[in-house]
Amino acid sequence: MSEILGLKKNIIEKLTLLPGTDKSGNKENFEKLEISKGEILCIVGPTGSGKSRLLADIEWTAQGDTPTKRHILINDENVDTSHRLSSGNKMVAQLSQNMNFIMDLSVYEFLELHAASRMVEDKEEIINKIIENANNLAGEKFTLDTPVTSLSGGQSRALMISDTAILSSSPIVLIDEIENAGIDRKKALELLVGEEKIVLMATHDPLLALMGNKRIVINNGGIKNVIETSDDEKEIFQELEEMDKKIQDLRKDLRYGKKLKI
16 A cells, blocks of 8 residues: 555665756766765855755756756666656655744644654654654754644754654755754754665755765855865864854753853
């Protein structure tokens, strides 16, 4: 029945990006870029450089039919039209900064509907796992009885990231600028990678950029460089992580009316 309804889980081991052209028609500066499940690929570049266009190409699994003329391969193969247009078995889930609910449902009812649509057998266990992980990401905890329309921006994003990681069948997750999302960014990425998702993230945040295995540099609509995260950069990441923890602790103290101390 799951296969008939298009709910069969996608098994994707690898996504491959083949070069297209930048806005001037010049070939992109790489030959082939591969990313496997459980990996994070970061996308960096100035505002308006083409980061969102790259995410859109991946979401559409471009086959040379977008403005950039890029090709996306899944498990070393082209993606046929039936998979690209399928509404029930999407390979790509996209998370953005702006997530607002309009349904008059509780968190439990929302998750129950999604679990039912995926025909999961251990529904209650999955729902409890999602809410537990969502509260681990959110600054302010919420319950299964909370109306989804009353969730804050950070709570909404925490819920959707946890739902996408645990319940969504989409093996590829695209994240567009999560740095101002009001959640624990590091834990969010660890959750997605822990569920063996392929994660591609556009960001301006050096802490997030250095969490990736490699990063793409975009300029003038095209990929100008692909940089492997070096050992020196991993040491910088440790320093940034300590600085970020201090800032997060200060924010928490500020929210709860405590005097700030360094």
